[in-house]
Amino acid sequence: MSQSIRGILVLLVLAGLGSLGRVGKCAEHRVNYDYFKYHTMAEITGWMEQLEKEHQGVVTIVPYGQTYENRSITLLKISVGSEKKKAIWMDCGIHSREWISPAFCQYFVKQILDTYQTDEKMKQMLSNMDFYITPVLNMDGYVYTWQNITNRLWRKSRSPGNCGDSCMGTDLNRNFDANWGTVGVSRNCCSEVYNGAKELSETEAQAVTSFVLGKRNEIMCFLTIHSYGQLILLPYGHPNVSAPNIDELMSVGVAAAEAIKNVHGMSYTVGTSPNVLYPNSGSSRDWARLIGIPYTFTFELRDKGEHGFKLPEDQIQPTCEEAYEGARSIITYVHDKTFNIPNAASTLIATIWMVLLTLCLTSAPLL
Ligand SMILES: [Zn+2]
Secondary structure, three states: OOHHHHHHHHHHHHHHHHHHHHHHHHHHHHHOOOOOOOOOHHHHHHHHHHHHHHOOOOEEEEEEEEOOOOOEEEEEEEOOOOOOOEEEEEEEOOOOOOOHHHHHHHHHHHHHHHHOOOOHHHHHHHHHEEEEEEOOOOHHHHHHHHHOHHHOOOOOOOOOOOOOOOOOOOOHHHOOOOOOOOOOOEOOOOOOOEOOOOOOOOHHHHHHHHHHHHOOOOEEEEEEEEEOOOEEEEOOOOOOOOOOOHHHHHHHHHHHHHHHHHHHOOOOEEEEHHHHOOOOOOOHHHHHHHOOOOEEEEEEEOOOOOOOOOOOHHHHHHHHHHHHHHHHHHHHHHHHHHOOOOOHHHHHHHHHHHHHHHHHHHOOOOO
């Protein structure tokens, strides 16, 4: 072999190795996104872009508003086929210090994408419903909690409120147009539960409101993910108002708690906010139920206070695994009821409903 041919061959081999290296790196990036680690806002945005590229025609990034600091609020739409469908809403990270919440939204998206072609039930649900999932709603707050250790427990938005720069931020989950400003809030802008200058004063709450209102006839189920406390909360936060389908919500919630318990044995308590936590007003869950979305729930993920908002990373995986089964139980019920499909979940829920009714009847006072 001549010197020059040998040279060309060496160059070709090197080029081949180089491109293999690039493919390897790309695949590595894709495969190695660590769902059981907390991620910065930039990492989560990169992950969303990556998913959109990898699942073209199924995953779409949808911008639907701006934060106070001008970040683009985006959700992932997961949709198979092009026809108009019913839909499921999920948002995470409305309270910025609850880091397990965005971690869960990411895991939830991964599970749907990993299973919708092989799991018959997920395939059927995707053929009838779209998913709208916001991994981080309070992006400004989330970025702030990552800046330094002092900011780690920031809860609110980052807007100045009505008292200037002395105390920043509004509690976004007290800012929705649902009995706004009545219970469980503060008018003091330094408070953690300051509810804003008026209802929907915050651009983040406005964004959710206008997006969901535009799809109010399609969205059947509204799930909003928080931590901590291990609770499944039902509407409403106001103790004097009751959802018309509260018994059904209760039985769907109890079935979800059962599904959660079956994974790692964790107990979740189900009830309205005033019954199992505290009264509140202006929450997104209550607003969604008030505008007619039939199934609205707040998840308060692990734990019960030992680590609180600083849930260690080694608990991300079990927390996500169990909460996924809880959310899936609710979504399956909503799907099967909407599309008139009998299944085991609805039978279980009907049984729970009967037991609850019997308990109510037998515990009624003797008058
Ligand atoms: Zn929260």
